[in-house]
Amino acid sequence: MDEQIDRRDAEAGDAIGDLVTGTMSRDDFIRRMTVLGFSATAIGGMLAGAGVAGAATDRRFAGQTVSILVAAEGDEKGVQDKIPEIKKRFGIDVKMTALPVGPLNEKLSQNVKAPTSSFDAIMVLGFTVSAFVGGGFFDPLNKYVKTKAPKGYDFPHDFPAGELQYVGYYDVKHQRFGGNTLYLIPGLHGGSVVLYYRKDLFAKAGLRPPTSWGAYLNAAKKLNTGGVAGNSMIAKSGDVSMFLCDWYTRFVNMGGILMSGSPQTKNYRPRLTSPAAVAALQHMVECVKYASPGVLSYDFTVSTNAFSAGQTAMMMIWSTIAGPVYNPKTSKVANKTGVAVPPGKGQAVRGGWGMGIPKNAKAENKDAAWTVIAYLTSKEWERYQTLKYQTDPTRNSTFFSPAMNAKLPYLSTAGKVFQKARILEIASIPETFELITDAAVEFSAALNGSATAAQACKKANDKWISVLKRGGHLK
């Protein structure tokens, strides 16, 4: 009898695994569990645990077409996979346009300013929330989450508070993150910066993942052998990830504060000449000595490829590179890679996207658009997407799920960093990208030796002042 129960539990466990990974549909799962003799209550509990409890078929919008604009950062694959499921479950035809960040922002800008938006739901990058949500171009979603959220949606409890503040709530009147009006639902992926390192090389050298920036530099020095670079970074001139991943992670963990004053009081002043700012850049300059000779042209893709090819011992980078790095088909170091929180306070910049409904979307499509958003930001879709494509989730239940961590061991570390990640101070003004790019251009001068760290920081600081003055954030 016990043996029978064990077998039944084992089969149920396998089915839950299949359900979570999307191999088995919700209907098939219910049928299978019924055959195994589980009660309706037990099946309901399992569905809730697997994050698909709210997958009730709501066909009120059957026959409608919802056009969505999403980022082509891996999210589009999971969306594409599930378009038939959305059709089957809700009867809604989803027309997806997927674009890289730059073109997406251009398209978003054109659409929200047109008389009628071509898209019923749009993904918004955190750094552009102030420009687009702050511009009053999105509908509040409070009434939707209050009255139309599917069962088991678990909003807001399942989302890190910081992420909700960043790509969820916005105070349009005072032009700042937070407040009580919800404009976006965090998703379709989040992310922050973690330390990727080679477990085998660290073990061989008798090192542990660094917990201070001094230890980071020492490890880079020690691990810098002929075939492998001691460390790496995104050092390509003007690359925003250089500023966000490499410089800002050092800066915040060295105790840096980026700005003083506030845009509202028009005394918003950069602190790029502060000791922490210069020290962070100087640390990068030191690290270049123990990096690949070509590191100064490394962008996100080249850095990821070099790490996957086994040419890098460690690097700070967006946690979302786990997909290619942990995939044995694209990585030589899939089984040798470890993930750790950034040295120091374990803090990094907050990344992520939110999905919302433009104010000028067709009125008759808005409820259907919400149904699609609710599905694409559900536990069910997020788990499917994370397991299949390893983009970073936004929900706590995905980051810290034991079942998910058994398959993707880096998740809980990424989740820890994500939970306490910091919103970039300048993300609340529309000039964010310009400021980051300007700093990344000046910082590259220090990295290639044509300026000292202090000179580069001073130049970046001066540029920021002129941009902030032009934008009316500084008198």
Added chain:
Amino acid sequence: MAATAGDAGRIRSGRARLPTQGRGEVLLLLGPCAVYLAAFSIFPLVTSLVRSFQDYNTQADSWRWVGLDNYSQLIHSSEFWTVVENTVLLTVVGVTIQVVLGTALALFFNQQLRGASIVRGILILPMLLTPIVVGLMWRALLDPNWGLLNWIFVQIGVGQVGWLSDPSVALWTLVVVDSWQWTPFVFVIVYARLQALPQEVFEAGSVDGASWFQRTVYLTLPLLAPAIVFAAVFRAIDAFRTFDLVYGLTNGGPGTSTTTLSFQAFQNGFEFQHYGYASAISYVMVIAAAIGITLLFKVVKVRRLETTA
């Protein structure tokens, strides 16, 4: 019915109308072209001129009149002058290399060598590629870790070169890549003209005892001048507005060492949504290009008049 001498005079003066032509026909024939020009050339030109005197507020989605502020900012920005210098260097050096090499190749292939037709075909392949693909392809070739070029340099003991990461090398890398792609264009134009040159002139030169060098310098090159000038002007306009190669290869870096005016306009307009400033940059480009081309054509005209006189 034959046209009279008076009709011919009117036709020559450009004010004539054929007897069968009505106002409707004129509108029908010229209308689409006029509408097209108005919609896609005149309207954007006027709008961007107006925008260059305004500043856009993303949050309020509104435009504010700032007068000459954008132009003043440009002129007082040291970065702008670096960008102008990069653009001029890329245009002048790049086009000079392309004209010299393209003409030399045309003269070489005019020798009717065996197998020349096959080599000619291969030679023009680079210009069939889009510049963004060329940029990405060369980025792979110049990759510091697995790029072919650095591998060769390491094998012969020169060591790695920061083709794209060294600020003193990156712009010259751009010139080389641009020349690789566009020398074939000059070659095709000059070679086509070369094929059409009257052979009697060269035969007369040979009879008079002129050497190959003398025939080339005193006969071929002067006769080729219109084609060379055409190719140079065409390439100069194209090089002056280089964007995609920079975007694919260097993204304007390191620092601003390879940023061109087009790239700066793109960055300000589409990445920073600083549309007024971007329009001002574009207008500076339009004015500079108009002055440059007018001067160039004036020089060519003067030289042609001198030649005919």
